[in-house]
Amino acid sequence: MNLTIDHILAGISAGGQYALIAIGYTMVYGILRLINFAHGDVFMASGLIIVYLTTAMPLQYAIPVVVIATVLLGFLIERAAYKPLRQAPRMSVMISAIGVSYLIQNLALYITGGLPQTYPSIPWVSDSVEIFGAITKRVTVITPILTLILVVLLVVLIRYTKIGMAMRAVSKDFETSQLMGIKINKVISTTFIIGSFLACIGSLLYFTSYQSVTPTSGAMPGLKAFVAAVFGGIGSIPGAVVGAFVIGICENIIKSSTDFSIFSDAFTFALLIIVLCVKPTGLFGEKTTDKV
Template sequence: MINMTWEMFLQHLANGISLGSLYALIAIGYTMVYGILRLINFAHGDIFMMATYFAFFGVFFGLPWYIAFPITIILTILLGMGVEIAAYRSLRDAPKISIMISAIGASFLIENLAIVIFGGRPKAFPTEELFTKVVYIGNISVQRLTFIIPIVTIILLVMLLYLINKTKTGMAMRAVSKDHETAKLMGVNIDRTISTTFGIGSALAAIGGIMWGLKFPQIQPLMGVMPGLKCFIAAVIGGIGNITGAVIGGFFLGVSEIMLVAIFQGLTGYRDAFAFIILILVLLFKPTGIMGEKISEKV
């Protein structure tokens, strides 16, 4: 354990909030899919990984970032909706275990296709000075991106909550999350609503992937595994199925992770294990998470 000055504390807090914001963006995708289908989309972390490659090759082939990044988001949305159609739609009425196996299979397929297509060697993600320039506040030095990421996360959260609570699309999502059959009888297009949900979650994963690449500028085909697991943990901490809870869980996990390493430097090697310890404690003492509600499974 080390003595920490206020400047060091603020430095680590800024880094923790930035990392937590990234976790939050990706965790929203998990919690949205679970809220509607009651399944964990294990391929979500790999969709996040593919987004970093889309952005990488967009810039690599000469596109400016303000064109490459929107194209990345569009391609990632199409990928996410394609995974839903190929891996989940035909199994919608199948036992949950079948859907879970399909989700795991989709994850492995995307990872191995990425290795074959992009190669296993890490690639340097292109950096943009607009985002990566270091800003000095007294003795504290942070990248502009450290400020940008939480702001983008909060804006997207507000937009998403407005979509869910104030629009017809959001009403359809809430109806489907309560009861598929009743929603269908009320005229809700189930397939379109679920595809839209996957598309929105994938868009958030794409934005998270782009900012992850800018913050940690090295990408490789298995990079989505650990962040994907941690974002799933963040969703569980906040209350799986609750969008605001996923954001709170992401911030909590990111800040806790950074502070653990900052205060107990000897535990740096256990940084990833810390997230799983939190998961176990949450499942033991508050399995519904911070903002989750108890949900009874249909038999």
Template sequence: MQHLTNGISLGSLYALIAIGYTMVYGILRLINFAHGEIFMMSLYFAFYGVAMFAMPWYIAFIVTILITAVLGMLVERAAYKSLRDAPRITIMVSAIGASFFIQNLAIVLFGGRPKTVPTVEVLSGVIKLGSVSLQRLTLVIPVVTILLLFLLMFLVNQTKTGMAMRAVSKDYETARLMGIDVNKIITITFGIGSALAAIGGIMWGAKFPKIDPFVGTMPGIKCFIAAVLGGIGNIPGAVIGGFILGIGEIMLIAFLPSLTGYRDAFAFILLIIILLFKPTGIMGEKIAEKV
């Protein structure tokens, strides 16, 4: 039970970040490789808000989410907007370039030396349930993830903006003819995905307080794998993929401690298996490529 709760907590973090990947892919059919670096920047925003500007933690977290959302929209404008009709390979190269640019910008701005996120007392307390000891944060993370999933599904399925997102995901040329501002919808999508990455980053920093300019690389790759596992382009699928990956990782090292060094390899093995036997993922659908 102790390991299961830890796995659910880690899976919730993966799910939050994976949603950003799957939202962008669902609309633009491209992988935003800079998403892991946006997650990393949110950690630094939170760190400096609390440590340097002495903001109360809840104010620092709100500011972090807003700034990260703006950063995501700026990345979309700078790296993707002008390539809207370019070949997929061109957009992919631009995404990789944006990722390296943000990573190196962080090294220049914040330095390469690791920093420690200040402890938030509200989240760091320990709760005992029988023989199971849980950090309060371990219970908070899944609850926040599920609440955000429901809010996001409401946005996508019940609002005009969500309707426009679904229209753009089907065919943005036709959506444009129907009067939808495609550029605005894509920018909003990047903003929402980046805000979710910021929330995930804040909770990641509370759980794993060490941060550096490369902290987003491996979580970013794993969350991409979670999105593929669940069916990239499908929001509930990304959440399911995140939970499967997080619980699988923790259970692997719990029951087979000799394989602890192969913890990261587990995600890549899972990716290979899903691509071999169900390339569309658990909840994904086959989509015809546009020529």
């Protein structure tokens, strides 16, 4: 164990990135009871889009365009692959999600030709700075701060706005809220739009730290964010954020030991199994009450 400030910083930064993806999982689950497997791939697609955009336009235009494109992608996936299955059993939607995930990955493989794409460096954000004697990119510091700001905004949106109230209602009871005049499709679309927006910001931060995009780069962060969402209690936004930071930091602490660094991924998934066995609802999960 040679734990240094570098490991903690890297862990907090990784946690922030996982948190932004995890929110997308947890919100969709809260409302649709669907695990959106394509979410990690939307994250990757967002990275690829900006790689191709920067060849055509300067970065300051590319960033807003990529945000819009990613949001649109998330919206279209919901409309094309999940909405037609609204009345179908939940399993069918889940299988559809897996299908979308493979579709995006293979599309990316086709477009990139399997070559890793170098992510553009964003000036200022990717400069190196010194924090507590450790040299790292500025993005490492920005990530957790930006994540917390976005999460606070999101919580405010859900607590105090009309659409937020509608979202809470839908997540409580799908059918009744429909009867009460809530436009269910609008609420679900909004959920996907918010989720994709956060995934896009997450992708900007993640790929600025690790500047290489491959068709499978969404898989691992996506999976870990999913574990974070389950750990925090799937459906709960603060839970997902706490879970993500716990996983990010623990992982990097494990990596600080040369003998155990190889188990850093195994730890994440062992944690998933333990949580599911011991406390299936996670840290902040809602209690399931069996109705008779």
